[in-house]
Amino acid sequence: MTSGKGILPAALLIAAFLIIWEAAARGVNMMFILPPPTGILSKLWQLKEPLFFEHLPATLSIIVIGLAISVILGVGIAVWMSISPSVEKAIYPIIISSQMIPIIALAPIFVLWFGxxxxxxxxxxxxxxxxxxxxxxxxxxxxxxxxxxxxxxTMGAGKKEIFFKLLIPSALPHFYSGLKVAVTLSVIGAAIGEWLGAQAGLGYFSRRMMTQFDGAAVFAPIVLLSAIGIVLFILVKCIENRSLKWRKIE
Structure with missing residues (x-):
């Protein structure tokens, strides 16, 4: 776990950034383009009911369902490729190619398919x-x-014993590394989907506020999206620490 001394430099850097942002925003005096952090927090409080009780649950449901499917699909495909070299040769290039297409270009197609x-x-x-x-x-x-x-x-272990006693323990640290990246990307994915077509959600609310030229209201749901990503990352880190007690984690 990170010590208090390790957190202090980051906290000081964030505080300095927010102070500079606040001063710059008030100096420019164009709140609809660059709202100060205090203005964003004030707007977040004003809009707490629609944001926390309508749009936040919609975004969280997308993130949770998407991550659950990704874990099942990703682990399943990884195991399948590890036990079959022919499957690895056939599927691995497709997996790589799937990341070459900009998601922002595919999202409208999914809206056409699924509404x-x-x-x-x-x-x-x-x-x-x-x-x-x-x-x-x-x-x-x-x-x-x-x-x-x-x-x-040599001790007579079969494929099943090797898989559960050797391969899974070896793969767990890597799995958690991938999951920590995935939970932060899931927030981006949900926001992109909501920006391009939705009836509720934090991304949808931010896009709607852009049409009203309300800068603080645009930033308010973005603050919540960032908080979701941080909380999910910390949650995965805690689960990792508990499930990998046999492995020293810095």
Whole structure:
């Protein structure tokens, strides 16, 4: 876990940034373009009911469903590729190619297919988040010690024992690394989907406020989106620390 001394420099840097932002915003005096942090917090408080009780739950549902599908899909594909070289040769290039197409270009197509339902946003989130989970988990499954594998084989272990006693423990740190990247990307995926077509959500609310030239109201849901990403990252980190007690984590 990070110590208090380790957090202090980051806290001081963030405080300095916010002070400079506040001074610059008030100096420019163009609140509809560059609102000060205090103005954003004030607007966040004013809009707490629609943001927290209507749009936040809509965005969270997209993130949770998208991440759940990505974990199941990503881990499943990674395991499948690790046990079958032919599957790896067939699927791995497709997985890489899926990240070459800009998601922002595909999102409108998903809106055409699924309409303004939650699933158009979920698909965008899955496309963004499944890649780091799949690649990191696959690399982890491939990182198992050959010496330990040979030792287990000489002791009469079968494929099942090798998979559960060697490959999974080797893959877990990699899986969590991919998941920590995925949870932050899931917020971006949900926001992109909502920006391009939605009836509720923090991304949708931010885009709607742009048409009203209300800078503070545009930034308010962005603050919440950032907070969601931070909380999810910390949650995954806590789960990682608890499940990997056998491994020293700095």
């Amino acid at each position: 303004y339902s939650i699933w158009s946003k979920v698909v965008v989130t899955v496309l963004i988040t499944f890649f780091p989970i799949t690649v990191n988990t696959f690399d982890g499954l491939k990182s198992g010690s050959k010496e330990l594998k040979e030792l287990l084989l």
